Amino acid sequence: MRAKASSASFFVLECKKLESIATEFVCQGLELNTSVVFFGGDYFIENGTWSTYINKTYKYEQQMxxxxxxxLLSRGRIGMILFIPEIERNRETIxxxxxIGLKRIRCQWN
Structure with missing residues (x-):
C-alpha cells in the first residue's frame, strides 16, 4: 500500500481498489458510508488501561x-469495519x- 498525497484523487479514484491508504490527516472532515480502519497495535488496552506503542515522539503521546x-473511528456514517491483527499486544483490546458488543467477522486469507 502507498499513501496518497492528493485526497481528492484518493477518494474519487483510488479508495474503491483497497490499494491505497488515507491517514487521519487526509480523512479529517470526510464522511464515508462505510470505513475500514486498521487498528494496528499502536493504541491498545494493557492491564485495563489504554496504552501506546509508537515510533514517533509526541509531547502528549496518549492524547495524540x-x-x-x-x-479514524468516526468517518463511517452507516458502518465501520475494524481490522485488528491478532497479535499478543491486541488481545485485551479485542x-x-x-x-461492548462489536461482532467478529472471520477473514480467510489465501
Missing amino acids: MQNIYRV QFLRD
Whole structure:
C-alpha cells in the first residue's frame, strides 16, 4: 500500500481498489458510508488501561493517539469495519471490543 498525497484523487479514484491508504490527516472532515480502519497495535488496552506503542515522539503521546483514533473511528456514517491483527499486544483490546458488543467477522486469507 502507498499513501496518497492528493485526497481528492484518493477518494474519487483510488479508495474503491483497497490499494491505497488515507491517514487521519487526509480523512479529517470526510464522511464515508462505510470505513475500514486498521487498528494496528499502536493504541491498545494493557492491564485495563489504554496504552501506546509508537515510533514517533509526541509531547502528549496518549492524547495524540486518542485524537488520531477519534478521527479514524468516526468517518463511517452507516458502518465501520475494524481490522485488528491478532497479535499478543491486541488481545485485551479485542476482548474489550467484544465485551461492548462489536461482532467478529472471520477473514480467510489465501
